[in-house]
Amino acid sequence: MLASPIRTARQALSKRPYICPSCLRKAKLQPLASAQPFVARSYRALHTSAGPPSNDAPFRKLLKDAVKRKKKEERATAASSSSSSSPQQTPKNQDLRLEKWELTVGIEVHAELNTARKLFSGAATSTGEAPNAHVALFDIAFPGSQPHFQIETLVPALRAALALNCRIQQKSSFDRKHYFYQDQPAGYQITQYYEPFAKDGHITLYPHDFPSGVSPDRGPIIIGIKQVQMEQDTAKTVHQPPSTHLLDFNRVSHPLIEIITLPQIHNPTVAAACVRKMQTILKTVNAVTAGMEMGGLRADVNVSVRQRNTQAADTGHTYHGVTGLGQRTEIKNLASIKAVEDAIIAERDRQIDILESGGVVEGETRGWTLGSKTTKRLRGKEGEIDYRYMPDPDITPVIVGKEMVAHLRNTLPMLSDDAITMLVDVQIYGLTPKDASTLLLLDDGDRLDYYLDVVQYLRSALSDYPETLARVGKTAGNWVLMELGALFKNEEWSDSRVSSDQLASIIEYLLRKQITGRTAKLLLAMKFEGDARPVGQIITDGDMMLKPLSHHEYTDMAQKLIEENPNIVKDIVEKHRHQKVKWFVGQMMSNSAEGTVEPGTAEMVLRNLLELPPMQSK
Amino acid sequence: MASKRALIHAQSFFSPLQTSNASISLLPRNTYRFKSQSSTQWPEQVKGDDLKDLLTRSTWSVESLLPSKTEARDAPEISSEHLHHLLRLSALPLPENQEEEAKMLQNLSAQLHFVGKMQQVDTTDIKPLRAIRDETSEAEKEHTITMDMLKDALAREKTIGKHYKRIQRNTDAVDTKDVENWDVLGSAERKVGRFFVVESERPQE
Structure with missing residues (x-):
């Protein structure tokens, strides 16, 4: 039964010139593997990652698919009524389960380094270029080719490790990790298994690192980083069903770092925050080119659960020196922060379900598709021994000079925590943690730089008006992020479209109460659309300066509107729909010249005339 | 010995x-x-x-160091399942029949006997030899990556930002003529456009 495929494989092999026998053999041997379910090593490639799960569909497409799937499921559930709902899913039961079972998570993040060349050849790194345009002999394991470690790849790698508080190893070396898959022509991936270049770091999660601004454990959470290693990326595969694969080796051997945390995370939100923060840190030190949304970063998570309050230290599993843990599974290739969180929740619940019903969790590798409700088995338990790691004899150890490491450490850009601390400090900028993080991440930091410039202009312009200074940081943040942000919604950011001094000028007029907020927005839109006149000139030309009406003028205008619209007055007075006062305010503003009616004053006058309670002060 | x-x-x-x-x-x-x-x-x-x-x-x-025909082998028993596992990891063909499998198992046990002999050598405090290379401290010093060696890479970076200073790598194309100037697809047996083509199916578990 087994004989015929083998013969085919042999015949095929004997006729072929040497190209990439591992790929060929793999390809020809595949049917054998499926005949014998015992090993299914072939998809090892996923381990090192590369590429969003199993295809190269853009992230937006994945999101779209997820929404579709969810809708479909909802329809299905609605149709089948709720009689079959599982008891575990009620929030109360869920809380009880989590009181009993503790989750433990360790994360491995793979990040594409921002370098000009590949890890072991002088070929250029690239994205989105013609297939196989940047490939050196060694990159496709051409016979006789030798690796040439590109020392410049150390620059972003070391910066990343320093920013993650690691100890840089003076000497590190490369090892071969063996597995056969077509996206990896040598039959092994070169990585750092025995002697990684950086060890024993940590990452600290502050409340500002959580979207809610609150950390689940109240106070900072420190997560240990076991090591950071350098390794090769794999080739990009375009799958053409049923069994054809097109290979583009541009990405093969692109330098990656793999960051391995200790299994010290016990909450899915913390895991997500940890990956998000790693991404921010790597970006701020210019170590990576792209974030997760662009496929520049991918995460694998190791998930296990154990019963709380049990003394199982000597019976449980040990991972990276942490003892007493439950059997773990690994979920590979998570391509977004949300996927990290959702996959961990789904896998935690799956494992608890198994354990509660008396089952045993299998050590295996699982996959997760965005929007799905559960993880899916990919392959069985794998042993590290199966990779047959061996030191690569062709690559000399990497020895880094102290002076060079010290230089990189001293010239490291401001880290995200320092920037955020500065931005949220009420004495300095007073932004919310969310706005601070957003500013920091937008446009690779250009937006933050622009913001800081706007604030600087404002501070010097308003030095004679100290009562506004405390509000400058927050107001400028709002204008840079919200008002200007909205205009740039569908366009690429440019700091010269509305120059920082011009935006500062608009905000200055506003803070001095010389123009209304509406006028300010109008001015911003005009500048955005390319009005070359300085803001002050536009105001003069357009006669936009706020010319406050007298109380009498306000009352006249309001009285007239009230008389003209008895139905609305009826709604407000009799049906207590006080919100409709705003409609009158709007009418008053649009009926009068730009910059004459202040909405606050108008509403006060209106409420007075309608005998409504005064506005609630916010 | x-x-x-x-x-x-x-x-x-x-x-x-x-x-x-x-x-x-x-x-x-x-x-x-x-x-x-x-x-x-x-x-x-x-x-x-x-x-x-x-x-x-x-x-x-x-x-x-190899066992003689009469000598009992100093090697662990290898199951047929284990043999198949190892062959698959190495992308080698599985035995075609019982006879071939028996021969493979015999060879493997002789090799393990040999490895056992090697492992009897006392290597306490000896670092494994990874490659024949100069491992003296002078050589290590010579191979140490210094500021000077990274000078070019660092020169291709600039500091950007007026207030928020960041590093930016110059992403202009680097000169790669010496390594990319060859016909990458020249030896491909199958290609589609500029892609290499392989046939392979994922195993079903």
Whole structure:
């Protein structure tokens, strides 16, 4: 039964010139593997990652698919009524389960380094270029080719490790990790298994690192980083069903770092925050080119659960020196922060379900598709021994000079925590943690730089008006992020479209109460659309300066509107729909010249005339 | 034990020759991984025809570490399942019949017997030899990556930002003519456009 495929494989092999026998053999041997379910090593490639799960569909497409799937499921559930709902899913039961079972998570993040060349050849790194345009002999394991470690790849790698508080190893070396898959022509991936270049770091999660601004454990959470290693990326595969694969080796051997945390995370939100923060840190030190949304970063998570309050230290599993843990599974290739969180929740619940019903969790590798409700088995338990790691004899150890490491450490850009601390400090900028993080991440930091410039202009312009200074940081943040942000919604950011001094000028007029907020927005839109006149000139030309009406003028205008619209007055007075006062305010503003009616004053006058309670002060 | 002697002999053969073979004469002593034993008999110096004669005769063979036909093998039992697993990991064809499988198992157990012999050598405090290279501290110093060696890479970076200073790598195309100037797809048996093509199916578990 087994004989015929083998013969085919042999015949095929004997006729072929040497190209990439591992790929060929793999390809020809595949049917054998499926005949014998015992090993299914072939998809090892996923381990090192590369590429969003199993295809190269853009992230937006994945999101779209997820929404579709969810809708479909909802329809299905609605149709089948709720009689079959599982008891575990009620929030109360869920809380009880989590009181009993503790989750433990360790994360491995793979990040594409921002370098000009590949890890072991002088070929250029690239994205989105013609297939196989940047490939050196060694990159496709051409016979006789030798690796040439590109020392410049150390620059972003070391910066990343320093920013993650690691100890840089003076000497590190490369090892071969063996597995056969077509996206990896040598039959092994070169990585750092025995002697990684950086060890024993940590990452600290502050409340500002959580979207809610609150950390689940109240106070900072420190997560240990076991090591950071350098390794090769794999080739990009375009799958053409049923069994054809097109290979583009541009990405093969692109330098990656793999960051391995200790299994010290016990909450899915913390895991997500940890990956998000790693991404921010790597970006701020210019170590990576792209974030997760662009496929520049991918995460694998190791998930296990154990019963709380049990003394199982000597019976449980040990991972990276942490003892007493439950059997773990690994979920590979998570391509977004949300996927990290959702996959961990789904896998935690799956494992608890198994354990509660008396089952045993299998050590295996699982996959997760965005929007799905559960993880899916990919392959069985794998042993590290199966990779047959061996030191690569062709690559000399990497020895880094102290002076060079010290230089990189001293010239490291401001880290995200320092920037955020500065931005949220009420004495300095007073932004919310969310706005601070957003500013920091937008446009690779250009937006933050622009913001800081706007604030600087404002501070010097308003030095004679100290009562506004405390509000400058927050107001400028709002204008840079919200008002200007909205205009740039569908366009690429440019700091010269509305120059920082011009935006500062608009905000200055506003803070001095010389123009209304509406006028300010109008001015911003005009500048955005390319009005070359300085803001002050536009105001003069357009006669936009706020010319406050007298109380009498306000009352006249309001009285007239009230008389003209008895139905609305009826709604407000009799049906207590006080919100409709705003409609009158709007009418008053649009009926009068730009910059004459202040909405606050108008509403006060209106409420007075309608005998409504005064506005609630916010 | 025999292997130690063999290495030490090799060393003594070459040392009096003042050989011009730099790769050997420059090897630091610690490249010889086995500790010498005080009881070793150092051969007398040999010259001319005697040397040629000596080199044509074999004084030791790896055969001595392999089990003889009658000797019981000092190797763990390998199951058929395990053999198939190892073959698959190595992308080697599985045996075609029982006979072939028995032969493979026999070969493997002989190899494991050999490995067992190797493992009997006391290697306490000896770092594994990864490659023949100069491991002296001078050599390490010479290979240390310094600021100077990263000068070019750092020169292709600039600091950007007026207030929020960041590093930006110059992403202009680098010169890659020396390594990319070849027909990458020239030896591809199958291609579609600029892609290599392989046929492979994912195994079903």
